[in-house]
Amino acid sequence: MCTHTPKCPSAASPDREAAHVVAARPEQGWSLLCNAVLLFEDTGELLPDGQVVAPHRPVAALV
Template structure:
């Protein structure tokens, strides 16, 4: 179980805790999770053996190019189509 400190969590109206929407401390700041270029954010945790990475904007990026946004929305995999030869 992860212990939390006031610096890395926020308290919701229901009294539960969650991670902040962004962990970005870069200058200039990385794109937000709602930005079209959200995948350009820096990786803060990488687990290639499990097929995912956590970006500093709170997005979970999966190796199949799917995404899980901080608010729980899912972005379906969006690999580019390969041109037929």
């Protein structure tokens, strides 16, 4: 698990994407975070329990 100080957010935490990157494969479009979350470049996620989080890109504000 996380050895950073302060500890990274857990995979169940709403701010789980703030965890440190421990492995990155930008050519494949993913990063592994220290809380075992796989973060994809389209902002989708695969959690350690197998749960899939759909991409959640911010929507541009309408002017």
